[in-house]
Amino acid sequence: xxxxxxxxxxxxxxxxxxxxxxxxxxxxxxxxxxxxxxxxxxxxxxxxxxxxxxxxxxxxxxxxxxxxxxxxxxxxxxxxxxxxxxxxxxxxxxxxxxxxxxxxxxxxxxxxxxxxxxxxxxxxxxxxxxxxxxxxxxxxxxxxxxxxxxxxxxxxxxxxxxxxxxxxxxxxxxxxxxxxxxxxxxxxxxxxxxxxxxxxxxxxxxxxxxxxxxxxxxxxxxxxxxxxxxxxxxxxxxxxxxxxxxxxxxxxxxxxxxxxxxxxxxxxxxxxxxxxxxxxxxxxxxxxxxxxxxxxxxxxxxxxxxxxxxxxxxxxxxxxxxxxxxxxxxxxxxxxxxxxxxxxxxxxxxxxxxxxxxxxxxxxxxxxxxxxxxxxxxxxxxxxxxxxxxxxxxxxxxxxxxxxxxxx
Ligand code: HAM
Numbered sequence: 248x249x250x251x252x253x254x255x256x257x258x259x260x261x262x263x264x265x266x267x268x269x270x271x272x273x274x275x276x277x278x279x280x281x282x283x284x285x286x287x288x289x290x291x292x293x294x295x296x297x298x299x300x301x302x303x304x305x306x307x308x309x310x311x312x313x314x315x316x317x318x319x320x321x322x323x324x325x326x327x328x329x330x331x332x333x334x335x336x337x338x339x340x341x342x343x344x345x346x347x348x349x350x351x352x353x354x355x356x357x358x359x360x361x362x363x364x365x366x367x368x369x370x371x372x373x374x375x376x377x378x379x380x381x382x383x384x385x386x387x388x389x390x391x392x393x394x395x396x397x398x399x400x401x402x403x404x405x406x407x408x409x410x411x412x413x414x415x416x417x418x419x420x421x422x423x424x425x426x427x428x429x430x431x432x433x434x435x436x437x438x439x440x441x442x443x444x445x446x447x448x449x450x451x452x453x454x455x456x457x458x459x460x461x462x463x464x465x466x467x468x469x470x471x472x473x474x475x476x477x478x479x480x481x482x483x484x485x486x487x488x489x490x491x492x493x494x495x496x497x498x499x500x501x502x503x504x505x506x507x508x509x510x511x512x513x514x515x516x517x518x519x520x521x522x523x524x525x526x527x528x529x530x531x532x533x534x535x536x537x538x539x540x541x542x543x544x545x546x547x548x549x550x551x552x553x554x555x556x557x558x559x560x561x562x563x564x565x566x567x568x569x570x571x572x573x574x575x576x577x578x579x580x581x582x583x584x585x586x587x588x589x590x591x592x593x594x595x596x597x598x599x600x601x602x603x604x605x606x607x608x609x610x611x612x613x614x615x616x617x618x619x620x621x622x623x624x625x626x627x628x629x630x631x632x633x634x635x636x637x638x639x640x641x642x643x644x645x646x647x648x649x650x651x652x653x654x655x
Contacts (some may be wrong), residue, residue, distance in 0.1 A: 255358065255366030257551070263612065265562035266554055270398055271351065274371045277394040278349035281386065283373045286348030288332040290355075294322040298536050300331030302502025304379035304445040305490035311356040311476030325355035330529065330545055331536065333374045338538035345377040351550075356494070363520030365554045372526070372547030379542045384507045384528055386482075391490050391524055391546045395511055400523060400556045406494035407484075408466055409477035410447070412505040413531065415470035420446055423461050433458045446558075450498045464495030476506055479631035503529040507544060513556040523556060548648050562614070569610030569635075570596035573603050580621040583630075584646070592652060610635060617652065 252258055259267050276587045292460050294314050313325040326332055329350050337346055351371040358364050373390065375383045388405060395403050411419055424446045427434065438455045441448040447465075450456055469477060484491055491509075499508045508527035516523070526546025533541035562612065568587060572580040580596055587594045595613060597606045603620070620631035624642055632651050633640040643651050 253366070255360035256369075257365065261565075262562070263554075263559075263563050264616065266294060267550065268565075269562060270550055271371070274349075274351055274394065277397065278371075278373060279391060281347075281373075281390045283347045283349035283375075283390075286333055286336065286346075286350050286374070288329070288336050290348070290353070291323045291325050292332055292335065294324040296331050297324050297327060297538065299537075300334070300503060300532055301328065302352050302445075304441065304448060304449075305502055306451075307356060309321050313355045313357060323376075325495055327356045328354055329370060329372050329547060330374055330503070330543075331532065333540065333545075334376065334529075334532050334538075334543060336535055337376050337541065338533055338536060343376075343377070346459075347365060347375050348375065349373045349615055363516060363549075363555050365551055368594075369548060369550040370547040370590060372545060374543055374545035376541055376543045378544075379530070381476050382483055384476075384480045384495060384544050385483035385487060385489075387526065387544050387546055388484060388491070388507075388509055389513055391526070391548060392489050395523065395548065395553070398557070400511075400513050402556075403510050403523075404514060405484075405489065405491040405509060406497055406512055407481070407491045407507070407509040407619050408464075408472060408494045409469055409480075409506050410465040410498055410504055410508050410527075411469050411473050414503075415468060415473055416465070419468035421465065421467050423447065423450075424470065426462055427459075430459065445502070447498050450496050451500050452604060456496065459496070462496060465498070466493070466495050473506055477551075480575040481506055498631070499525060499527055503532040503535065505530050509546070511548065513545075513552070516552065517650075520552060520555075522549070523552045564614045564616040565593065566595055566610075566613055566615040567592045567617065568594045569606070569613060569615035569618045569621045570594060571603055571606040571610065571618050572597060573620055576621045579625055583619070583621060583625055587648065590649065619648065631635075 251581050307327050312327055314322060317323050333348055338468040354370050358365055358366055365403055373387060375387055392405055406449045427442050427446055435454050438449040438452045450462060495552055497508055499511060504527040510522045510600055511524040512521050524546055528544040530542040570580050570584050584594045584596050591655055597609055615635055618633045618636055629642050630643050631640055632643045
């Protein structure tokens, strides 16, 4: 076969996909626990949605968008992120009030591919629209943190900053500009260019940022309302027992943020790809998209990076039972599988008529916790039940199957 998956994209097959399924199911659970409803938006949008929303001067818009003209001559772009689309959808629906939306799905950025940096990658995220309250920021930060802890991400920390708003930022940016002018000699070409267009982007440059540790920090230049908001976010997080570190030079790579900006960092991942997620407040985004002012705060987590951070652990058994057919009991086995599946168990079986030995091998490969052999004992309403971890086996009646599966 001469075809391969496109550069920077991945196929996810079992057993690796067991981890993905677990993470996606847990995401449905955690986002629902915090009251976020499912939101689905198209995988592509009019290019302007991202150009305006994410910002012309950002790495994402300048270099990474999959933009093409469709057959109707419209410029469309595969979504590089979800926030601009959710806000666009909210405005288009003419909705008011609060929307708490959760999403998950593939995003597309033309990156130089490496581990944890893919051209198609998978995000889960939430957007909390319609609230200015610091409690909304704290709730969002907490949800991402609890989810990542439950997922088992090792070495996790929450880094948090406030980057001010349209009131206080201009004065800060002027001060930053003056500082960066004095450090021109250490800046890369991209940063020199951004120094002219959008100096805060320079702090987001992976190459230059480590040389700019003396740069003035946005959190030290907040106006009174931004400072009060920031303080309330921090105290609420402390009350909620969410540990965080203040990160004075964290600015994030997208232009729409105001006030709160944060990242979830898995310190065990390599420095370049250590952010397993990020987010913040974006009260001006709806207006950038031509709508009314709708405050919002949210985050997105990168599943590819979460899976990397988890390593190649063995997942819990994806199947409760594998049914092994001995002799010519296929019909009975199919019926038994159906009954057990309807009762809520995860069950599979072989329908190819393979040998008992081959079926046991398949049971192991499929990660079944136990096997039921449908053979001679069937005539008395019984099966052989084998624990595939310990190797213990016993003959049990069909009525005992549920209890046997739930044995300690
Ligand atoms: P972002 O920081 O660009 O934010 O992306 C969020 C997460 O997606 C990153 O922390 C990373 O884990 C993952 N990610 C980003 N690019 C890649 C890539 N090329 N390969 C693998 N993983 C990647 C946003 O996208 C914002 N929309 C988050 C947000 C929601 N802010 C407010 N609401």
